[in-house]
Amino acid sequence: MNTKSNKQIIEDENMSSLKILRYKDNSLNEIEDQVGVESAITVKLGNGNKITLPCTAVHLEELALGIAFSLNPDSRTLDDHINPYDPISYEKVLIAFKGFCSASPLFRATGSVHSGQLMDADYNVLFFTEDMGRHNVIDKIIGFGLKNNIDFSHCILMISSRMPLELVEKACKTGIRNIASVSAPTKNAVLFAREKNINLIGMYRDSRFNVYSK
Secondary structure, rough: OOOOOOOHHHHHEEEEEEEEEEEEEOOOEEEEEEEEEEEEEEEEEOOOOOOEEOOOOOHHHHHHHHHHHHHOOOOOOOOOOOOOOOOOOHHHHHHHHHOOEEEHHHHHHHOOOOEEEEEEOOOOOOEEEOOOOHHHHHHHHHHHHOOOOOOOHOEEEEEEEOOOOOHHHHHHHHOOOEEEEOOOHHHHHHHHHHHHHOOOEEEEOOEEEEEEEO
């Protein structure tokens, strides 16, 4: 009888134990460490083509849906003349950051994945996921939203990775208006967010973060 929980099974499929050398206190010592496992997914696109890319093997259905959406040139885009429906609470974002940074089991075990979550307007977590690829994290969140008919314009996207322009543009296609990251955006991402009236928050550190666009 298999007594493993779903969480244990997911972790076992996506990490492995290896012997490595650790340098500490001026000496090398052999230890056993956990490393991430790379998998691959092939997605059939609407034009008949296929795309194969590396991923972490969790939430694969959501990933496939998100990839198909992101690669569709007819994907909806945010009306940049409309301000966010829901005013953002910086205090609640800070609380959400603290919970988010302790919620990633694979990152804590391996350090080799990005994480992301989608929250509703009341800062309740609707979906949490992890992946070796930062784009995959966004695509999994997009796929979850599409699968569950989520109105992204009332949601907050929180991610662990840095925010280049391409990631902010990808989120913008869904109608997401609030993006928060543990890391920092690029200049182009900030300028794009300001143009599109997207709340862009980054560089979370303990009790502070930066507001790049509001």
